[in-house]
């Protein structure tokens with residue numbers, strides 16, 4: 001198993017290590033769960049057809065281009081198992097489940113490593129050279145990226161897709177954090193003949209305990225994944241809440257207002273602290289680099305104040321000086337900034 005964020009000790013600890021919307025559940029979720037209790041003596045729909053239809057309608061795309069999963073994590077492993085690509089190029093540092101999923105099916109893994117000293121900037125020419133050299137079957141890109149928070153510029157992303165297409169490769173793009181950015185999914189800008197877009201519902205809807213996600217791709221890839229998928233991996237509660245929450249306009253407005261305000265606030269405050277470099281983020285967390293401290297040392301001191309952050313030592317090319325901080329409600333953001341100032345500055 002890979003190591004992830006998440007604090008499982010004292011409930012009083014504010015957990016800045018998980019990138020979950022802190023405003024909590026849409027008001028419809030609780031009711032949908034209660035209403036679903038009477039259905040748990042039946043098997044859930046095997047392909048989640050009703051939910052899949054609701055997503056198709058919401059995204060204005062064809063039902064056959066969608067597959068549902070028990071969180072985005074299931075779909076990463078399912079894609080790897082169904083496609084079994086020989087060569088996979090991963091744009092690193094990034095979420096470490098891609099590497100594990102492809103290693104488990106015997107793919108050869110290549111890295112296109114973005115440099116922290118160069119603000120993790122993506123260089124399209126350098127990437128094109130690497131594609132020519134490696135000739136991967138699949139390229140994996142997380143956008144916005146976990147843990148860097150970076151979002152590739154739309155024009156560059158279309159160039160990247162073109163380079164991948166010209167090489168007859170396929171882009172596996174994880175857009176699980178796209179709703180926290182001001183950008184639409186790439187599925188609206190490019191046809192999906194050589195793309196799969198992965199979407200977790202965990203982070204934005206604050207439902208990591210429910211386990212639901214989906215992917216959008218061409219019919220061939222979706223059918224292949226369906227062929228390899230275990231039955232009934234999505235439970236009744238997960239399937240029943242989705243049609244209710246995706247249409248909740250009030251919820252979308254609330255999140256959008258919070259993220260725009262608090263991301264600016266956190267960036268300006270973190271930038272003012274000495275001995276810490278903050279990387280600009282387009283999503284709901286910040287990657288930072290500590291100058292003199294180890295993130296683990298910092299966490300020991302933070303825990304005394306009931307706070308916990310993610311130390312990024314197990315991401316490719318990062319070490320324990322890199323930390324990831326989730327954006328929370330304003331009062332929690334303020335508290336963390338004050339404590340960090342006292343400890344680090």
Ligand SMILES: Cc1ncc(COP(=O)(O)O)c(C=O)c1O
Pocket residue numbers: 070071072073074095142146174176199200201202208212213
């Ligand atoms: C980039 C990224 N993709 C996918 C996932 C998995 O999400 P889920 O909870 O839907 O399995 C995570 C979880 O942290 C993530 O960071």
